[in-house]
Amino acid sequence: MIPATHQPSAGGQVHARVEIDLGERSYPILIGSSLLDDPATWSGLPKAASALIVTNETVGPLYAARLQQALSQQYPQIHLVTLPDGEAYKTWDSLNLIFDALLSKGCDRKTVLFALGGGVVGDMTGFAAACYMRGVPFVQVPTTLLAQVDSSVGGKTAINHPLGKNMIGAFYQPVRVVCDLDTLQTLPERELSAGLAEVIKYGPIHDLAFLDWIEANLLALRARDPKALAHAVQRSCEIKADVVGQDEREAGLRAILNFGHTFGHAIEAGLGYGEWLHGEGVGCGMVMAARLSQRLGLLAEDKVERLVRLVEAAGLPVRGPQLKVGHGEGCADLSNAQRYLQLMRVDKKAEAGEIKFVLVEDAGRAVVRGAPDALVAEVIDACCA
Amino acid sequence: MIPATHQPSAGGQVHARVEIDLGERSYPILIGSSLLDDPATWSGLPKAASALIVTNETVGPLYAARLQQALSQQYPQIHLVTLPDGEAYKTWDSLNLIFDALLSKGCDRKTVLFALGGGVVGDMTGFAAACYMRGVPFVQVPTTLLAQVDSSVGGKTAINHPLGKNMIGAFYQPVRVVCDLDTLQTLPERELSAGLAEVIKYGPIHDLAFLDWIEANLLALRARDPKALAHAVQRSCEIKADVVGQDEREAGLRAILNFGHTFGHAIEAGLGYGEWLHGEGVGCGMVMAARLSQRLGLLAEDKVERLVRLVEAAGLPVRGPQLKVGHGEGCADLSNAQRYLQLMRVDKKAEAGEIKFVLVEDAGRAVVRGAPDALVAEVIDACCA
Incomplete structure (x- = not known):
């Protein structure tokens, strides 16, 4: 026995x-x-x-x-x-x-x-x-x-x-x-990177110390070190639990978890679902939202550049695709920026046709607000390949 | 001015x-x-x-x-x-x-x-x-x-x-x-009768005095007397509000509002949706559920007959249709009663394949419980034209 x-x-x-x-x-x-x-x-x-x-x-x-x-x-x-x-x-x-x-x-x-x-x-x-x-x-x-x-x-x-x-x-x-x-x-390499986009997200909106940790441990994360992955998953879940516990149905605060998602969803829908992974759209979308935050005077340029470097080091795209031609209905006469704007207007955060962006501030907080179309178009033009 | x-x-x-x-x-x-x-x-x-x-x-x-x-x-x-x-x-x-x-x-x-x-x-x-x-x-x-x-x-x-x-x-x-x-x-005549099925329902499960009132006012209701309709709608809504207020998500009590619906849904699905109106299925289904209640010793025969007369007087069918032949997939070899049982086993109240019936008692209360297949089959045979 x-x-x-x-x-x-x-x-x-x-x-x-x-x-x-x-x-x-x-x-x-x-x-x-x-x-x-x-x-x-x-x-x-x-x-x-x-x-x-x-x-x-x-x-x-x-x-x-x-x-x-x-x-x-x-x-x-x-x-x-x-x-x-x-x-x-x-x-x-x-x-x-x-x-x-x-x-x-x-x-x-x-x-x-x-x-x-x-x-x-x-x-x-x-x-x-x-x-x-x-x-x-x-x-x-x-x-x-x-x-x-x-x-x-x-x-x-x-x-x-x-x-x-x-x-x-x-x-x-x-x-x-x-x-x-x-x-x-x-997990395939590309999927791992896509997941890192959502890990990185929690830094600028809620926890700059976690952003520091991600920067310091990015190689370990990409090498799938079990300890590094365990901490990344735990801290991400803790932050999400905190936010969701305060606002289950996204009456307000919870919207900050959509940092990068407004631009990202437009990319996903504009290219056709599955062309870019969701996390790739979010990675690139965070870069675009950070640049918009900078133009609105909320975020210092060095903080934008730091985020761009981190997203890139995670193996994610940092330049948006051209959505102009042949990627959807009724967009033949639209410029690339106009097509992004058209797609973003059906975002769930939009109200009465006004797009609401999740923007980030130097202090590691997020705000949800509108922005002039012309300024958004400038950011799109600057960010697209 | x-x-x-x-x-x-x-x-x-x-x-x-x-x-x-x-x-x-x-x-x-x-x-x-x-x-x-x-x-x-x-x-x-x-x-x-x-x-x-x-x-x-x-x-x-x-x-x-x-x-x-x-x-x-x-x-x-x-x-x-x-x-x-x-x-x-x-x-x-x-x-x-x-x-x-x-x-x-x-x-x-x-x-x-x-x-x-x-x-x-x-x-x-x-x-x-x-x-x-x-x-x-x-x-x-x-x-x-x-x-x-x-x-x-x-x-x-x-x-x-x-x-x-x-x-x-x-x-x-x-x-x-x-x-x-x-x-x-x-409202077309047939739709009015279908609605009366759900009005009648509230009597046996919750309020025998309301059942008396419906009997006394059935002609006025079918003649669309505004005062009679106003009372029927109000009292029905009051009873439903009372039940739903106690059990919003049908963890228990709310199931009694489905009196007549287990048999009724089988009729609707078995004939093809739209053949009988929902209220017609419920009317006939109440007759079948009342007869099952009687067989189980819960309801006196004169109370069953009273309900059958009222359902009939409301312009509703009191005999179930034959579902045996050609009305659905995989039912070629089933008897009429077997086909009813097969359809009722996917009822939302069923658990682990056991059908739960809403049955009524003499005192004007409802209970939710199972019943032997053989007994249910006898009731179906007795109730079908």
Whole structure:
């Protein structure tokens, strides 16, 4: 007989636990290694006759069977649906694959959904959970850096509409977020950089000391040093938890988390979803928003240059693409800057046609405000290749 | 100069105001006459640069221009989208017509939606409002008896899926419900009867004195006597407000409002949406649920017969249709009762494959519980033509 201490164990190790404090909708983010395979990671989740794992064709072959195994003690039936991979598939048609699976398998109002993948899988699974039978529980299991530091936390779920990104969705909180850092080791280089954009974001808007830390540890992060990744994920989640805890439904403060996203969404939509990764749009968008902040007298030029260097060192684009010709409807006669402005006017922060930008100040704070079209156009012209 | 007292007035008259008490999501139901045309009806709604009226091709020509006129003092821009009429169109495709209109008109996160029509328009407009930019305000303006007494109140919104009714939706409360009783005068006879099914429903589950009143006033209701209609709408809304105020998201009590709906949804789905009206399914479904209650020893036979007579007198079917042949996929080898059971197993109240029925007791209370398949099949066989 094998002594108890020698029994094989899945051996999941939780490095940090961050709480999202939203009253009855509160939940923990578990950050650690070997979490996916450890049944202990999943204990205490809502009981149900069945669970559905939603993943994509890239992540599924790597991790779905392992998650299914780890969940098997908890749920008598575990179903799997595999979506096509990429932002271009963040559509109603893909969402309907989830509903079809739920209904054809006889899933009920207690069925728990698991989002195993990056931001697209998380956004779609969360929205499906929000809508199926008017709401079932779901768990985020983000496997990309971007999803671990940003999109899996805070309950924003959505699909895209041809006329705008994330236009159809819900605020709907998961019951748990599990960030297994080991999954970042299989992440393509380009996806790692995209995730770093959202890590960098937290510096200028909320925590200049964290910005210093990112600068000092950028090589370690790009080399996927486990300790560096653990700290980046933890600190990012802490900041996001703080902001979301104060403003769950983006009545005000939460909008600062969209630093870089107004320009970034325009790039994504203007090029066609999936051409640039979301994090690439955000990286370049932060550069454009920082330059706009400078023109408005909010940010010193050396701070802008420092951010540009950091974004570039993270492996992200710092010059915007030309959106002028042939990239969308009704834009044949528009200049590049006019096309950016047209796309930004359907941003969710816009009000009565006025675009609201998230701008940053020298002191490491963000403000949300409008800016004259002519000035924005100058910034776009200066930033585009 | 015309003296102030002689100035022409839209002259809306509020007969009753019922409050839905849900904390920060509370809202009033205004019940009265000439409300639609009176700008005073709409004062105090959220401010916005634009509003969108959603209606259908039947109701729109009757009332949309009048509502648009009454709202014109409040909203600089008022857009209109007209959906096809009927339960068969309660689909993603119709929902997308609303999103297309919102985005192509540049509607923002403050835009207010107005649902002008019956239950289908209300359910779809509410779900669109829940999802557009993750939530915009909406107002229910029900123009059918069914919508005034039931579906416009309480925040249940949804679309249908080919495999089940109302399977994709949200709990999302309107900011106001306006029941203009005058609109009931243009309602087709069949729709009036369908609405009476939901009025009758409130008796056996909650208020036997109201059931007595309905019996005594059924002819007046079918003759559209304004006073009788006003009372029926008010009392129905009061009961619904009471139940929803205790259990907004149907964790328990609220399920009793689905008396007749488990069988009714099976009829609707089994025949194809739109073949029977929702209220017709509910009317017949109440008869079946009452007979099941009797078989389980909960309800005396004379009470069952009384309900059957009342449903019949309201102009509603009391015998269920045959669903056996050619009305759906994978049902070629099923008996009629088996097909009902198959359809009811995807009901939202079902858990782990067990159908939960809303049953009624002699004392005028409802209980939610399972029943043996064989017994349910006997009831179906006895109730189907």
